[in-house]
Each structure stands twice: as C-alpha cells, then as structure tokens.
Amino acid sequence: xxxxxxxxxxxxxxxxxxxxxxxxxxxxxxxxxxxxxxxxxxxxxxxxxxxxxxxxxxxxxxxxxxxxxxxxxxxxxxxxxxxxxxxxxxxxxxxxxxxxxxxxxxxxxxxxxxxxxxxxxxxxxxxxxxxxxxxxxxxxxxxxxxxxxxxxxxxxxxxxxxxxxxxxxxxxxxxxxxxxxxxxxxxxxxxxxxxxxxxxxxxxxxxxxxxxxxxxxxxxxxxxxxxxxxxxxxxxxxxxxxxxxxxxxxxxxxxxxxxxxxxxxxxxxxxxxxxxxxxxxxxxxxxxxxxxxxxxxxxxxxxxxxxxxxxxxxxxxxxxxxxxxxxxxxxxxxxxxxxxxxxxxxxxxxxxxxxxxxxxxxxxxxxxxxxxxxxxxxxxxxxxxxxxxxxxxxxxxxxxxxxxxxxxxxxxxxxxxxxxxxxxxxxxxxxxxxxxxxxxxxxxxxxxxxxxxxxxxxxxxxxxx
Amino acid sequence: xxxxxxxxxxxxxxxxxxxxxxxxxxxxxxxxxxxxxxxxxxxxxxxxxxxxxxxxxxxxxxxxxxxxxxxxxxxxxxxxxxxxxxxxxxxxxxxxxxxxxxxxxxxxxxxxxxxxxxxxxxxxxxxxxxxxxxxxxxxxxxxxxxxxxxxxxxxxxxxxxxxxxxxxxxxxxxxxxxxxxxxxxxxxxxxxxxxxxxxxxxxxxxxxxxxxxxxxxxxxxxxxxxxxxxxxxxxxxxxxxxxxxxxxxxxxxxxxxxxxxxxxxxxxxxxxxxxxxxxxxxxxxxxxxxxxxxxxxxxxxxxxxxxxxxxxxxxxxxxxxxxxxxxxxxxxxxxxxxxxxxxxxxxxxxxxxxxxxxxxxxxxxxxxxxxxxxxxxxxxxxxxxxxxxxxxxxxxxxxxxxxxxxxxxxxxxxxxxxxxxxxxxxxxxxxxxxxxxxxxxxxx
Numbered sequence: 001x002x003x004x005x006x007x008x009x010x011x012x013x014x015x016x017x018x019x020x021x022x023x024x025x026x027x028x029x030x031x032x033x034x035x036x037x038x039x040x041x042x043x044x045x046x047x048x049x050x051x052x053x054x055x056x057x058x059x060x061x062x063x064x065x066x067x068x069x070x071x072x073x074x075x076x077x078x079x080x081x082x083x084x085x086x087x088x089x090x091x092x093x094x095x096x097x098x099x100x101x102x103x104x105x106x107x108x109x110x111x112x113x114x115x116x117x118x119x120x121x122x123x124x125x126x127x128x129x130x131x132x133x134x135x136x137x138x139x140x141x142x143x144x145x146x147x148x149x150x151x152x153x154x155x156x157x158x159x160x161x162x163x164x165x166x167x168x169x170x171x172x173x174x175x176x177x178x179x180x181x182x183x184x185x186x187x188x189x190x191x192x193x194x195x196x197x198x199x200x201x202x203x204x205x206x207x208x209x210x211x212x213x214x215x216x217x218x219x220x221x222x223x224x225x226x227x228x229x230x231x232x233x234x235x236x237x238x239x240x241x242x243x244x245x246x247x248x249x250x251x252x253x254x255x256x257x258x259x260x261x262x263x264x265x266x267x268x269x270x271x272x273x274x275x276x277x278x279x280x281x282x283x284x285x286x287x288x289x290x291x292x293x294x295x296x297x298x299x300x301x302x303x304x305x306x307x308x309x310x311x312x313x314x315x316x317x318x319x320x321x322x323x324x325x326x327x328x329x330x331x332x333x334x335x336x337x338x339x340x341x342x343x344x345x346x347x348x349x350x351x352x353x354x355x356x357x358x359x360x361x362x363x364x365x366x367x368x369x370x371x372x373x374x375x376x377x378x379x380x381x382x383x384x385x386x387x388x389x390x391x392x393x394x395x396x397x398x399x400x401x402x403x404x405x406x407x408x409x410x411x412x413x414x415x416x417x418x419x420x421x422x423x424x425x426x427x428x429x430x431x432x433x434x435x436x437x438x439x440x441x442x443x444x445x446x447x448x449x450x451x452x453x454x455x456x457x458x459x460x461x462x463x464x465x
Numbered sequence: 466x467x468x469x470x471x472x473x474x475x476x477x478x479x480x481x482x483x484x485x486x487x488x489x490x491x492x493x494x495x496x497x498x499x500x501x502x503x504x505x506x507x508x509x510x511x512x513x514x515x516x517x518x519x520x521x522x523x524x525x526x527x528x529x530x531x532x533x534x535x536x537x538x539x540x541x542x543x544x545x546x547x548x549x550x551x552x553x554x555x556x557x558x559x560x561x562x563x564x565x566x567x568x569x570x571x572x573x574x575x576x577x578x579x580x581x582x583x584x585x586x587x588x589x590x591x592x593x594x595x596x597x598x599x600x601x602x603x604x605x606x607x608x609x610x611x612x613x614x615x616x617x618x619x620x621x622x623x624x625x626x627x628x629x630x631x632x633x634x635x636x637x638x639x640x641x642x643x644x645x646x647x648x649x650x651x652x653x654x655x656x657x658x659x660x661x662x663x664x665x666x667x668x669x670x671x672x673x674x675x676x677x678x679x680x681x682x683x684x685x686x687x688x689x690x691x692x693x694x695x696x697x698x699x700x701x702x703x704x705x706x707x708x709x710x711x712x713x714x715x716x717x718x719x720x721x722x723x724x725x726x727x728x729x730x731x732x733x734x735x736x737x738x739x740x741x742x743x744x745x746x747x748x749x750x751x752x753x754x755x756x757x758x759x760x761x762x763x764x765x766x767x768x769x770x771x772x773x774x775x776x777x778x779x780x781x782x783x784x785x786x787x788x789x790x791x792x793x794x795x796x797x798x799x800x801x802x803x804x805x806x807x808x809x810x811x812x813x814x815x816x817x818x819x820x821x822x823x824x825x826x827x828x829x830x831x832x833x834x835x836x837x838x839x840x841x842x843x844x845x846x847x848x849x850x851x852x853x854x855x856x857x858x859x860x861x862x863x864x865x866x867x868x869x870x871x872x873x874x875x876x877x878x879x880x881x882x883x884x885x886x887x888x889x890x891x892x893x894x895x896x897x898x899x900x901x902x903x904x905x906x907x908x909x
Contacts, residue, residue: 030570031734032734033570034570034572035541035542035569035570035572036730037544038542038543038544038565038566038568038569039543039544039545039546040543040544040545040546040561040562040565041545041546041547042545042546042547042548042549042558043531043546043547043548044548044549045529045548055521055522055523055524056522056523056524057523057524057525058523058524058525058527059525059526059527060527060528060529061528062529062530062548062549075526076525078526078600079524079525079526079600080524082524082600082601082604083521083522083524083604085601086521086604086605086608087521087608118561118564118565118568119564119565119567119568122565122568122569123568126570140735140736141734141736177736177844184844184845186842186844225847228870228872228907228909229909255517255518255622256622258517258518258520259517259518259620259621259622259623259656259657260518260620260622260657260659260664261664262664321522340527340529342515342523342525376840377840379838381657381666381667381838381853382620382622382657382659382664382665382666382667383657383659383663383664383665383666384664385666385851385853385868387838387839387850387851389839389840389849407840407842408849409839409840409849409850409851409870409872411850411851411868411870412868413868457870457909459839459849459850459851459870459871459872459909460849460872
C-alpha cells in the first residue's frame with residue numbers, strides 16, 4: 001500500500017497528501033448478565049488533501065483503486081480551486097519545510113490483541129461484570145464495557161512523509177450503581193492504553209477493578225455532599241490530566257489561539273506558578289500512553305512541546321498550516337479520527353512534570369481542604385474557564401484525610417488556578433486514557449501528572465453563597 | 466443533465482444498489498446460519514465549507530457508504546459496521562459476526578421488527594431546492610455571512626456549512642423494507658467576544674433545513690449581536706431567588722433526565738423512577754410530545770431504528786407518563802408494545818405554558834442561564850456546574866455575569882416551577898422548548 005500510494009503521489013503536481021486509514025473499532029458491553037453490545041466495526045479508506053494557492057481541498061474515498069484515488073485528488077483540487085475563485089487576492093505562504101516521518105512503527109501488542117478471539121474478551125468482560133454485581137447486595141447494577149481501537153495509517157506526502165503506523169488502543173470501564181433505602185450512588189474505574197489486551201488488564205486502575213468499584217459505590221452511599229466554596233484542593237493525577245488537557249491544552253491549540261482564546265498574545269509571559277511545567281508529547285518514553293503517536297496525520301514527527309516552562313507560556317500547538325502562519329515549527333498535533341475526517345489540531349499526551357514534594361507532606365500542610373479523586377469528565381472554554389466533575393473527594397482537616405465526600409464539580413479560571421499552585425508531588429501517573437477528546441471529531445488522548453495543590457472552587461449541593 | 470437530474474439519478478441508482486446489497490446480505494446471513502438479520506445501509510455525498518477565525522481554509526466533498534448488520538442466532542446477538550461493498554468481505558463480516566454472537570449471552574427477548582406496511586415518505590425530505598445546490602453556493606453563503614462579522618470585539622472561531630445528499634435503506638429477515646432519500650443543509654457558528662480585559666465563553670448557534678437554503682446573513686448578524694452582549698461581565702454580588710432556564714439550556718438541564726427515566730432500557734433495569742404509565746411524575750404544566758413528521762426537526766423520519774413507523778404521540782401528558790421510549794427488544798422484555806421510538810425521539814417538543822416571557826424575565830431579579838456546563842446525575846437528579854453565557858435581569862437591566870456555579874436537584878426544582886413561557890423556541894432542529902422559571906436552585 002505504501003509504495004502504491006507513493007506512485008500515485010509521484011504522478012501528481014503540487015502538494016498532495018494521501019492518508020490510508022484502516023480502523024477497527026470493536027466494543028463489548030455487559031450489563032446485568034446481558035450482552036448489550038458485541039459490535040465490530042471496520043472502516044477503511046483514503047483521505048486526500050491538496051494545498052493550492054494557500055488553500056486546502058479535501059476529499060476521501062473508500063474505494064482503494066488507483067482510479068478512485070485519482071478521482072478523489074481531482075475533487076480535492078476542485079474544492080481548493082473553488083476557494084481560490086472566491087478569494088483570488090488571498091496570498092498565503094507555502095507550507096514551511098519540516099522533519100517528516102519516514103519509517104514504520106508497530107505499537108507493542110498490535111498483533112496480540114487481534115489474535116485473541118472475541119469470545120475470550122466477551123468471557124472476561126462478563127466475568128468482571130459478574131464479580132462487580134455480586135460484590136454486595138447493595139449493588140443494584142454493574143456494567144463492564146470494553147473497547148479496542150486498532151488502526152493502520154499510511155501517510156504519504158509529496159514533500160517526503162512516508163509513515164506506516166500501526167497502533168492498538170484498548171480501554172476497559174467498570175461501573176457500579178449502588179442503592180440502599182433512599183440513597184443511590186455511582187462509581188467507576190477505567191483505564192485506556194496503547195498496547196495489548198494483557199497489558200490493559202494489568203493496568204493499576206484495573207487490578208481488582210470489580211471489588212474496588214463496588215466498594216467505592218457502596219462507600220459513597222453514605223457520603224455527604226461537599227459545601228460549595230473556594231478551598232485548598234489537592235488534585236489527583238486524573239484531575240491534573242483533565243486540567244492540563246481541558247483547561248490549558250485547548251486554549252493553546254493554535255486554531256483557538258487565532259480565534260482569540262485567552263492564550264493569545266501571552267507567549268513568554270508568566271501565566272502559572274514556577275512549579276508548573278506542562279508538556280504535550282506524542283511519543284513519550286512510556287509507549288503505553290493512550291495517545292501514543294510517532295508522527296501526526298500530516299507525517300510530522302512528534303516531539304515534546306513545552307507549552308509552559310516553569311510558569312511561562314512558551315508554545316502553542318500547531319499543525320503545518322498554523323505553524324506557517326505563526327512562523328514557527330509544526331508541533332506534530334494534526335490528527336484525524338477516521339479516513340473521512342479532515343485533520344485538525346488536537347492534543348496527544350499532555351502532562352505536568354513532577355515536583356519535589358511528597359504527597360503526605362502536601363496533605364499534612366492543609367488545615368482545611370480536600371483531596372479530589374476520580375475524574376468525571378469536563379469541558380473548558382476560550383477564556384480558560386473550566387469545570388469538571390470529580391468522582392469523590394476526601395476532606396482534609398488539620399493535615400489529615402478524614403471523611404469521604406460525594407462527587408462534586410470543580411471549576412475556575414485555568415491560569416488563575418495554575419498561579420495558585422504551591423506544591424507538586426514527586427510521583428506522576430498517566431490517568432486519562434480511557435476517554436476521547438471531542439472537537440467535532442474524536443481523538444484518543446492521554447493526560448496526567450503528579451498531585452498538585454492549588455485553590456479551586458468546588459460546587460456541591462450545599463452552597464456558601 | 467441538470468444538477469438536480471444528476472443528483473436524483475445518483476440517488477435512484479444508489480437506492481437500487483443498496484436494495485440489492487441488503488437483500489444479498491440477508492441471503493448470506495441466512496446461508497451462514499443466522500436466525501434473524503437486520504441490514505441498514507446508507508450512502509451519502511457531503512459538501513462542506515469550514516472557516517476558522519476569518520480564514521476560509523477548507524472545502525471538501527466526500528462520498529461514503531456504510532453498512533450495518535445485526536444478527537441473531539439461538540437468541541444471541543452481535544452486530545457489525547463496515548464501509549465495503551465487496552461481496553467476499555461482506556461474507557467474511559457476516560461469518561465473524563455470527564462467531565461473536567455465539568459467545569454473547571442468550572437473551573430470549575431479542576427480536577426484530579415484524580414486516581409492516583410501507584410508511585409514507587415525508588414530503589419535505591428531499592427537495593429539488595437543495596438538490597440543485599453546489600459547493601460554490603455554500604462557499605458564497607459562508608463568505609457573505611463572514612462579511613457581517615465586523616465588530617472589533619467579536620472573535621469568530623468557526624463557521625461551517627454543509628450539504629448532505631443521501632440514501633438510506635433498511636431490510637430485515639421478516640420482510641420489512643424501508644428506504645428514504647434525503648437532502649439537508651446544516652450550518653454552525655462558534656464565536657466569543659473579547660476586549661482588552663476579558664474573554665467570554667464560546668457561544669454556539671446552528672440550524673438546518675430540509676427544504677431551502679436561505680442566506681445566513683440574518684443568523685450571522687444576530688449571532689454576533691448575541692455574543693457581544695457578553696462584554697463587560699460582572700461578578701454576581703447578589704444572589705437571585707429565581708433562575709430562568711432558556712430553551713438552549715433545557716436539553717442538559719431537564720429534557721435529558723426526563724428522557725432517561727422514560728427510556729425502555731432504564732425501565733428494564735429497574736432504574737427508572739417512572740415505570741408506570743399514567744403516573745403523575747411532574748407538575749401539570751409539563752407537557753412533552755413527539756413530532757417525528759414535522760419539518761422543523763432535523764431528525765424527522767417516518768421510521769425508527771427498528772424500521773417501525775413513527776407517529777406523533779404524547780410522552781408526558783400534563784405531568785403524567787403517557788409513553789415510554791421502547792424499541793422492539795425492551796418492549797418484549799417488558800411485555801409491552803414498541804412505541805416507534807427506537808433511536809428516538811425524533812421531534813421532541815416541550816410545550817409552552819401560560820406566562821409571557823416578558824413577565825418571567827421582569828417580575829423579579831432573576832438569573833438567566835443560557836448554557837449549562839456541568840454534571841447532572843439523571844438517576845438522582847443531582848446537578849452541579851457552571852452557568853455559561855448567562856446574565857441577570859433586574860428592573861429591565863440585563864447584566865452579563867462571570868462564571869457562576871449552580872447546583873441542586875432537578876426533580877425537587879421541578880416541584881417548584883414558578884412559570885413556563887408561552888413562547889417556545891426550536892433549538893437547531895433538535896428539540897423545541899419554552900423558558901422555565903425555577904426556584905430551589907443554589908447559586909454561588
């Protein structure tokens with residue numbers, strides 16, 4: 001396929017990018033002994049982009065014949081030509097030269113995950129569900145969901161990218177709904193990686209996941225709600241990951257910066273405390289991160305992008321187009337979810353660097369506050385305003401963890417919260433690999449970091465207004 | 466051939482191809498050992514224009530065929546989705562799906578829709594006025610809209626317009642056959658306002674049409690004007706007793722939790738608070754209907770995801786449960802009849818009340834929530850989150866406010882509804898809703 005696509009590109013004039021993308025997305029969901037879903041999906045096609053007179057034209061085809069790909073190239077050229085007709089006086093610089101990936105990559109576990117029969121996976125998912133459901137009479141419903149995203153991408157561009165990338169990204173979720181008298185609560189544990197089925201099952205979040213999830217749901221039945229207010233909060237790695245991704249990461253995506261996000265015009269200014277160094281990295285040392293990519297969907301080699309360095313905003317996240325406009329280098333953040341999606345600027349694996357403080361020491365220094373754990377998803381905004389849910393909190397009084405508190409909502413202005421960070425723990429974890437980022441299309445990402453201590457607004461059921 | 470004739474010809478050809486393909490797949494499924502099979506196929510051509518910030522930087526045309534199959538064998542089910550029409554690959558897909566089904570849990574309630582009469586094609590669903598459109602038309606409309614975004618404090622993030630021409634076919638092994646040709650245009654705006662001091666939240670607007678492609682100029686002007694109202698937001702210093710939920714915030718705030726408890730799957734799992742038809746569960750002012758044949762709704766359709774005919778019906782009848790949302794499977798498991806709502810609802814409307822919007826807004830100091838970002842537990846009704854793009858109204862003066870947290874319990878708040886506007890608004894073709902005035906919401 002690689003040589004086939006290269007031959008086609010070689011016959012074309014101007015800038016042409018072909019992306020072969022074969023995607024398997026399989027899922028199994030078991031609830032109350034019922035197989036609610038046993039679904040396999042296979043989509044395969046070629047995405048085509050051309051860049052003419054500074055404008056992009058895009059097309060796609062699921063027909064892998066040479067004629068069909070050439071027709072798609074023609075359609076993409078027509079689309080770009082339409083734009084040129086509408087904007088005849090629009091002059092843009094050609095795309096800057098960049099290091100492009102030439103080679104092959106297969107993520108560990110790529111073959112293994114496909115060789116394990118679906119029935120073995122169904123059996124394991126059913127077993128986990130049953131273990132959770134039977135953990136206690138207070139467990140009303142348990143569910144276990146497994147998903148695997150297995151992809152083969154080949155990216156060939158007329159200026160030299162020749163990437164052949166195979167990845168497998170499995171994810172497992174366990175959820176328990178507990179009920180006792182008039183009280184109800186929900187808890188879940190989840191993990192997602194790039195890797196194999198067996199690696200996933202050995203993820204720390206999933207060891208004894210059934211028992212842990214059931215126990216948490218039952219413990220939360222009696223837990224009170226938090227009182228709203230601004231407090232000293234220690235965020236767990238999962239929530240640090242959410243903060244990095246949602247509250248900061250999106251505001252520094254160059255398309256959003258261009259539109260006027262809060263990060264616009266703030267390069268080389270102090271936007272966070274000196275404890276904060278934030279990095280987005282497609283190919284970190286730990287290859288099992290859920291968003292591992294040796295190159296992006298433009299064939300740009302991924303390298304660590306230091307977004308924030310000791311509190312100073314140092315870089316935005318770019319694709320080749322925005323990098324050209326901003327007169328800088330692309331950062332390997334151009335991604336498309338399927339062959340029929342156009343690439344756009346997306347994060348990969350976003351994390352804070354660890355610090356110097358021990359977690360117990362951080363807790364001991366808080367007269368009153370919270371340790372927030374268990375992420376519940378969230379969103380952030382152009383102005384850095386964010387909100388996300390946390391599964392549960394531990395109240396801290398006089399330097400000690402006391403009682404468990406039910407799920408709450410955390411919010412604030414991202415840069416203000418980062419400026420308030422006064423301690424960062426030594427140990428660090430990736431803990432956001434089980435979900436997707438949505439920005440018109442999905443993207444598999446990961447995020448995490450150490451525990452951090454900061455000031456945040458917590459919303460609960462009882463307000464201090 | 467004219468553009469309309471070309472597109473119509475393409476649709477007819479694709480419809481015939483999909484019919485042949487689906488029939489062939491049903492035969493293959495039977496040969497391979499399936500007891501029951503449902504095949505759905507769709508082919509679509511999409512033209513799309515994307516403008517980021519003020520930059521027209523992407524236009525595209527794509528064509529895709531997607532086939533989905535659901536197979537039942539010995540009351541065990543599995544499903545698949547592919548985008549190939551190659552006969553050998555399809556056979557392999559069917560074999561793999563049956564192999565997976567063998568290891569699913571047996572479920573005696575698995576069932577497919579019976580053969581039923583043909584359904585009436587909705588008359589507005591495939592109009593020549595849209596079939597004649599081209600990418601050039603979308604480009605020109607987009608650029609014209611952009612020209613109205615000229616305020617120094619307005620920051621457009623994204624403008625998209627698209628035209629989707631498609632064919633859908635569904636068949637099952639009971640002899641049910643459905644097909645539909647459709648053409649639809651969509652548009653979407655995202656933008657925010659910023660000055661030297663402040664950047665607002667992103668605001669969104671969007672719409673669609675089954676029937677005509679109108680210039681977007683009025684929408685563009687109105688969107689910019691609406692977004693600019695968020696300039697100079699103030700911190701909330703005085704807590705209002707009352708909160709007005711706008712139609713835009715209603716799906717997160719109210720409609721989703723209500724639909725959750727009407728959902729057949731939730732009912733089956735004994736998690737629904739409202740299992741009994743006729744039971745009064747909400748205030749009498751709440752009246753919710755399903756209107757699947759109305760052109761104002763983007764998902765208007767004459768058949769549901771099981772292939773059964775859809776029809777107008779009442780879901781909540783002045784506070785009482787009138788209809789649950791069942792597909793064939795959940796209906797059989799609960800020994801009731803399917804409600805033509807599999808995959809739906811398709812035209813959800815919460816009806817207006819007795820109060821004028823003017824009265825609701827101006828009687829007392831009120832917080833108006835345009836958008837809600839947060840968490841709502843549909844099971845318990847507990848919610849906590851941030852009111853976005855929101856403002857207060859006090860003695861006719863409207864003041865945008867900064868981030869404000871709201872929390873409470875929806876079902877308790879519904880017991881204390883203070884008013885429902887007569888006026889309703891259709892939100893981008895997804896649903897229609899009035900404004901709802903509530904107390905019992907905590908604000909911080």
